[in-house]
Amino acid sequence: MSEQPTRICILGGGFGGLYTALRLSQLPWEKPQRPEIILVDQNDRFLFTPLLYELLTGELQTWEIAPPYEELLANTGVRFTQAAVAGINVEERQVQLQDGPDFTYDRLVLAMGGETPLDMAPGVMEYGIGFRTIADAYRLEERLRILEESDKEKIRVAIVGGGYSGVELACKLAERLGDRGRLRLIELSDMILRTSTDFNRDAAHKALNDRSVWIDLETSVASIEPDTISLLYKGQLDTIPVDLVLWTVGTRVAPVVRALSLKQSQRGQLTVTPTLQAIDHPEIFALGDLADCHDAEGQQVPNTAQAAFQQADYTAWNIWASLTGRPLLPFRYQHLGEMMTLGIDNATFTGLGIKLDGPLAYLTRRLAYLYRMPTLDHKLKVGLNWIAQPFVEMLSGNS
Numbered sequence: 001m002s003e004q005p006t007r008i009c010i011l012g013g014g015f016g017g018l019y020t021a022l023r024l025s026q027l028p029w030e031k032p033q034r035p036e037i038i039l040v041d042q043n044d045r046f047l048f049t050p051l052l053y054e055l056l057t058g059e060l061q062t063w064e065i066a067p068p069y070e071e072l073l074a075n076t077g078v079r080f081t082q083a084a085v086a087g088i089n090v091e092e093r094q095v096q097l098q099d100g101p102d103f104t105y106d107r108l109v110l111a112m113g114g115e116t117p118l119d120m121a122p123g124v125m126e127y128g129i130g131f132r133t134i135a136d137a138y139r140l141e142e143r144l145r146i147l148e149e150s151d152k153e154k155i156r157v158a159i160v161g162g163g164y165s166g167v168e169l170a171c172k173l174a175e176r177l178g179d180r181g182r183l184r185l186i187e188l189s190d191m192i193l194r195t196s197t198d199f200n201r202d203a204a205h206k207a208l209n210d211r212s213v214w215i216d217l218e219t220s221v222a223s224i225e226p227d228t229i230s231l232l233y234k235g236q237l238d239t240i241p242v243d244l245v246l247w248t249v250g251t252r253v254a255p256v257v258r259a260l261s262l263k264q265s266q267r268g269q270l271t272v273t274p275t276l277q278a279i280d281h282p283e284i285f286a287l288g289d290l291a292d293c294h295d296a297e298g299q300q301v302p303n304t305a306q307a308a309f310q311q312a313d314y315t316a317w318n319i320w321a322s323l324t325g326r327p328l329l330p331f332r333y334q335h336l337g338e339m340m341t342l343g344i345d346n347a348t349f350t351g352l353g354i355k356l357d358g359p360l361a362y363l364t365r366r367l368a369y370l371y372r373m374p375t376l377d378h379k380l381k382v383g384l385n386w387i388a389q390p391f392v393e394m395l396s397g398n399s
Helices: 015-026 049-055 134-149 164-180 198-210 305-324 358-374 375-398
Strands: 007-011 038-040 078-082 085-089 094-097 107-110 155-160 181-186 215-216 219-224 228-233 237-243 245-249 270-272 280-285 292-295 338-341 346-351 354-358
Touching: 007 015, 007 375, 015 038, 015 078, 015 107, 015 305, 049 134, 049 164, 049 338, 107 305, 134 164, 155 164, 164 181, 164 198, 164 338, 198 338, 198 346, 198 354, 270 280, 280 305, 338 358, 346 358, 354 358, 358 375
Parallel strands: 007 038, 007 107, 038 078, 107 280, 155 181, 155 245, 181 215, 270 292
Antiparallel strands: 085 094, 219 228, 228 237, 338 346, 346 354
């Protein structure tokens, strides 16, 4: 009777999970040692989240930023299962799926990312829209289409949260809606892009100002109704009409992770060692939004796509090392800079001693993200499409 192969189960197919799976499939396993690798995600498509904004302006298409897992994992040996995770039994080393069989694991990778909490003020759950998933983008697109086809003279949009997501959304929507849009960016603190550089903040202020986006600082949301939003500023409550509310505030770890009897931070993130392993459970690895990680130098690793992208390489290597008797490597985070879209043909890029804004930064950002796309096949498809696009538009314009 043949021995069961070692099973590596990866929960979550974002930057952390998918890139770990792809890297594991490329490592030099000896034939008898080659493990079974299972990737589980509740969606059927990977989402390249930093480019989600480009769907709203028609700059990119769904297939470019959200390719199916089956396509990305073809010929890799990684098995994809579309399912939601119902529970994890760390003592029995077992994963329970909502609509599928339970299965055991030898190594577990937790990479389920975070979710946007929509219960931070009355009415957010009913009337607010998050912007984190492809389903969010589709829901927003549908709402925008209805508003654009209506006889409303002005389309009033409130975007809650003055971080990267809120600023990028505001610029893209202002471009899409043009003179018809009335946009308001609402931020609880006294500045937008609090964690960013002055260069990025200044460029964002200029882009928002050029697009007539109103900025409300030191303002909180008291409640949202079907066609109004109530804002609290210095003790004064102001209720204003609104057609659409976008909620970009906060990240919450999935309940299935919070329920685990593993060491967690105050925010419910799993505390991991510099080798990205859960405390007291070295067979469990965690990365991305749900991991509270200090790297080899002791620096706190930010919960960004860039960090998850880097952690995936180390996670795959350390799983391979743990199964083949090699030393594990402590994660070393490298801050490669920041990129932010500020509308069509406009962005900022800061990093590696370079500061860019405008069309050149926009092109740099596009090329950097093309390089980070998951497989060579997908990079080629998208890259060729980007090269061909201007010619297609020129030909269709002439016909």
